[in-house]
Amino acid sequence: MTQTPSPAPSPAPSPARPPLDIATDEFAALLRVVGAEAVRHLERLDSAPIRPATTGEESLRRFAGPAPEQGLGASALDGLRQVAEHSRVGNGRFFGYVMGSGEPVAALGDFFASVLNQNATAWRSGPATAVIERTVIGWLAEALGCSGFSGTLTSGGSLANLMGLAMAREAKAPANESGSAGGVVYASTETHMSMGKAVALLGLGRHNLRLIPADADLRLDPAALRAAIAADRAAGRTPIAVVANGGTIVSGAVDPIAAIVEVARAEDLWVHVDGAYGVAAALVEPELFEGLADVDSLSLDAHKWLYQPLDCSVLLYRDPAAARRAFSLTDDYAASLSADPVEGQVFFEETIELSRRVRALKLWLSLRYHGFAAFRESIAGNIGHARLLARLVEAEPTLERVAPGPLSAVCFRWVGGDPSEADEVNAAILERVNARGRVYLSNATVHGRFVLRACVTNHRTTDADVRAVVEEVLAAAPQASA
Template sequence: MNQDELRHWSKRAADWAADYHAGLRDRPVRASVRPGDVAARLPARAPEEPEPMEAIFADFEALVPDAMAHWQHPRFFAYFPAAAAPASMLAEQLANAMAAQCMLWQTSPAATEIEQVMVRWLRDALGLAGHFTGTIHDAATTATFCAVLTMRERALGWTGLTQGLAGQARPRIYASDQTHSSIDKAVRMAGIGQENLMKLPVRADLGMDPDALARAVAADRDAGHLPAGVVVCVGGTSVGAIDPVREVLEVARAEGLYTHVDAAWAGSAMICPEFRALWDGVDLADSIVFNPHKWLGAQFDCAVQFLSDPGPQIRTMGLRPDYLQTPGAEEITNFNEWTVPLGRRFRALKLWFLLRAEGLEGLRARIRDHVAWSRELAGRLQDDPRFEIVTASPLSLLSFRLTGDDADARTEALLERVNDDGRIYLTLTRHAGRPVIRVAVGGWATTHADVLAVHDVLGELAGSDD
């Protein structure tokens, strides 16, 4: 394919995309394929000679869409919807066309400086203090990994980077038992080890107990361990748990521990001033992450990490060999030194397009609608004697299960029927040892009617349970 052919097929792809989104509501949300079905339809080996693009595009249309879960479907309520605004999609097309590797300022001045400005725009939009700066990662998992590595190195006096962990005191990381599995992954990858992630009990409101944190830190110090950092949960993935942010951060600060706030999903809601009480005290944190690609409408992937002082993380993650020097600009910002990969995509472009095309008021209105509709759905489920609400987040995540005899098995069977039916897509989690069904409202095209349809579908399919 040459550039002239690319022009033609890019237009064809844009037409296909418009038709795809226009017809999403008529598709089942989840693919009805079995493992191996797609691979079985592909040739065993790559072609030796070029194939015509007509054939390639036709195969795409025949094979791919029906074998995908449709994340932009207005009735996708599983996991957390990866909302994608049209302006963000357009920006991604332009970034893909430039195909820049934005590892250094000198390789991408516009990408670097737009990223700096977008971090400031979002900092101010979320009501964070002016001392925060930050960077854009691919996902919250990467930001959390960087924060945990920084916790480790700060506690070790930055000797782990050069000497390794052998013979060192055991760094300890503290979090509630409601935190995301990315925290577990981070401590494993950081060489800290799963046994040194102290999952603390939560209170009745599912938030971390600050007194339990203080006791755990004291006990670890007495045992000769090395308390290193605390991960604070704002909007747990399972059922939306929120730690008492100020209380936890004050304990951590008194103990000299580095802190990271995981607000991957719920952080977007903080563009609405009325929700900021949920993370009161967040300005005391050293690191905060939220995913604009989860609820704000930025095309996946896009995770923003705010840092009170980037110095410790740059000291931990940064490495500048001779071939990556920028002569005459020693103090220039090179964002590859803030994170794991050397290579970086131009992620800031989609934030720039999104924030300008929608405006903060437009984004606030959408989030407020999702929260209100979620609460209305919870009310309908609560009023239906077949269901009980298990957890109701102050935002747009709720969980429920069936009532009556053998409710656990019947709840799991109901979820299977719902997802096989295809009109909506939900997911299962476990809370207090029992299965519950999650509903996460946040799709870009989701309407009030789509959210209320959850109760209609559940009522119809639960009615067949016998």
């Protein structure tokens, strides 16, 4: 009897791909599209208007709307070009605010950090990135003349300043058994708005931020600081900290840090330097920051004058125990069980954040690719650009420089008309300049006057870009448009 052969077994069905997963070859294809659009954006930086010719209504029409129920697939990337064309362009003629230039190698590091998707909260959560963060912290501390300082990377200067003052409070006036804490924090009237927020969030109260009038050069006066501390002590208050500006956001004024440290040490106060904008200049002009190595904590925004993409800020501090005293609170599930000095590293014991994106990889990659010398050269170049702009302003009879500044910010205004109308006229000039799109300036108030402000923190800026500032302001002035 002939035996019927058994049918060949059917191949097992391929497992269905999870709905949010894509094949690596598909990812590679998407990456090529994104890369091409990124290159196109960089290529058009110099020719595109800095402020896009768009309105809020048009932005809503293009980018808002109902969420798609079914995915668009690769065509979803078609919107990237419109996003770029309706975004501010960070070329060398953007002088508004204090905004870094998004150095491209660092952007690649940012991208790769997102692909890795590590939680930069402890060594065990991201072994490589934890060591990299500690490494770049050490590099920056040494470069600033603060060898031996510890630190963490934060989202921005506001958080770094908040954490610095939190350490100050816990070091000098910790909460008592009833839970109340108090203390007075001193700063100049030129201090950044983040300080008011910090004292409020810390429960000290904004009334305990003592703003001391800045001197004619917009710097904190140590004698006035000493007098304010004495007055508060006489009134029964508890001074705890002083904030020194390592480059004010308006004019770039640098407070006399060494003299402030001397006062603070005599009074047993914590010294925090808000160097979010300007302290990177210590890499090229350390004499401006004499006493920096003697402070207790300092902030530095790498996404400002170290040209990194947002977000990447640095908080450095002398004593890690002070950070742990302020921020250490761990549940069993998160506690490190390792006594190894590397494997037992936990950032969340020294920072507010528990979940933390990897900010260090872009900075590490950027510094390794270019070297510190390139950053020093770029910062020095920006300072030179600011000095060129100051000379150009001073050479124009209808322009007036209104504040000294040792860094890369220049405050000035048009004075060719009726002095009683100067504020309104300069506000109109600012709007016309920015609308034209060739350069972009910001505004500020200096000695009660509305002024135009140009701040150079872009590695792409050239002398020609700086000359364009004066050209555009004069072109927008009433005498040119009459």
